[in-house]
Amino acid sequence: MLYRLRQSALLLGTLCRLAVAGTTALTIGTSACAATDLPDGAVLERVVLVARHGIRSPTQSTEGLTLKTGRTWSAWPVPPGSMTEHGRTNLALMATFLRTVYAPLLATLGKPHCTPATSPVFVWADSADARTLETGTIFARVLSRGCVLAPASLPAGKKDPLFNAMANGLVVLDQAAITRTLTALSLKDDARALPPAVHTAEQTLQHLFAPQGCNTLHTACFTAPAQFGWKKGVPHATGGLALSASVAENLLLEYVQGLPPTVTAQQGQANLLATILPAHTYQSQRLRRLPxxxxxxxxxxxxxxxxLLSSAPPHTVPPSARLILFAGHDTTLDMLASLFGLEWHFTDQPDPTAPDTTLGLEVWRLPGQQTMVRFVLFHQSLAQLRMATPVTERPDGGAAMVLHSSLCPTALCSLAELTSHFSSKPSTAPL
Known part of the structure; x- marks a missing residue:
């Protein structure tokens, strides 16, 4: 599927007229507004955000990574799969930035006697992992200026079907049909149809970790043919691409955490990550974004x-909520990208779903009273994640990226256009 993408020159709340129902319009100049498909007088009514958790350690132990790759990996200061203090710092910077961007929606936070039931901020976090619960806590406290101290969620450790309806067996996949699709993709790749950037990523990792190639026993093979099987009811990939994707992501986490590099490259670590992350992105497109x-x-x-977009919030969400945030995973972002027909990449960040990356679904009311939805994306550059610098400290000032859904003819989607692509089954989510 082909998608269209447009980079906005707009930093919401600072570069363009932003009117919010029930508040005074904020005007900073309108020269950038024409590029956003937002007519003068458009009113931002609410926003729904979906964010990836902060920087974490690899989910596999360093001993496991060493066994898998033949190299000794740097030790992490936290157990596998846990968010680091550096990750918390970066996440707070993203939350602070988003609070500034959507400040007009949060105007009531300055009033006395704010409570979670009356706050304009509502946060729901995936209860399955401590890192997403921590992420929800940071977002809740920073966005609400301390009015909301913790996210709403299921009991800690419980799998939340809101973020993965397959986790509790709620949805059973058609294994035969999906196996046929994945087999066809695998055969295509075996026929040397891998994108050049992915092929280069595999070859680069092979050279760095096991330059003698794949013929030696117990040597990591990053160029082996991809294979697919089933594990716990979902497709599971093995082979060179899966190994390349996993190692590339772990090297990125190692870099942004500021740890000593497991492997070094002449072109520098940042350039190395730009070379190898296409393997991770391609693997995500083939599996996580499979429709x-x-x-x-x-x-x-x-x-x-x-x-939430149609003003019919679940009973758990207070009527006062104008900014609703879901604290999830990179898999959550990949899933929504597939469902809503979105695609993006960054020039300063090789991982399109890097830690703290946040997808926004904005609800705008146009002068003719029509309600439209706009998809935007916020991220931190590779350097910002490594150095923990404010989101605004980059050449574009932290500008939101405006995404064009393939479900809609323009960057502004009517609710009817969006809902027409999906069944009208009522949600049985725990929210």
Whole structure:
């Protein structure tokens, strides 16, 4: 599927007229507004955000990584899969930035006697992992200026079907159909149809970790043919691409955490990451963004989001909420990208779903009273994640990226256009 993408020159709340229902319009100049498809007088009514958690350690132990790659990896200051203090710092910077961007929606925070039930901020976090609960806590406290001290969630450690409807067996996949699709993709790749950037990523990792090639026993092979099987009811990839994707992501986490590099390259670590991350992105496109998998994973989150966009919030969300945030994973972002027909990449960040990356679904009311939805994306550059610098400290000032959904003819989507692509089943989400 082909997608269109447009980079906005707009930093919401600082570069363009932003009017909010019930508040005074904020005017900073209108020269950039023409590029956003937002007519003068458009009113931002609310926004729904979906964010990836902060920087974490690899989910596999360093001993496991060493066994898998033949190299000794740097030790992490936290257990596998846990968010680091550096990650918390970066996440707070993103939350502070978003609070500034959407300040007009949060005007009531300055009033006395703010409570979670009356706050304009509502946060729901995936309860399955401590890192997403921590992420939700940071977002809740920073966005609400301390009015909301913790996110709403299921009990800690419980799998939340809102973020993955397959986790509790709520959705059962058609294994035969998905296997046929993945087999066809694998055969295509075996026929040397891999994108050049992905092929280069595999070759680069092979040279760095095992330059003698794949013929030696117990040597990491980054160029082996991809294979697919099933594990716990979902497709599971093995082979060179899966290994390349995993190692590339772990090297990125190692770099942004500021740890000593496991492997070094003459072109420098940042350039190395730009070379090898295409393997991770390609693997995500083939598995996480596979339509059948995305539809199954998002069977509860999708209708919940559509309800929130159409002013029919679940009973858990207070009527006062104008900014609703879901603290999830990179898999959550990949799933929504597939469902809503979105695609993006960054020039300063090789991972399109890097830690703290946040997708926004903005609800705008146009002068003719029509309600439209606009997709935007916020991220931190590779250097910002490594150095923990404010989001605004980069050449574009932290500008939001405006995404064009393939479901809609323009960057502004009507609710009817969005909902027409999905079934009208009511959500049974725990929210």
């Amino acid at each position: 059948a998998l995305a539809a199954a994973r998002g069977q509860l989150l999708l209708p919940t989001l559509l309800d």
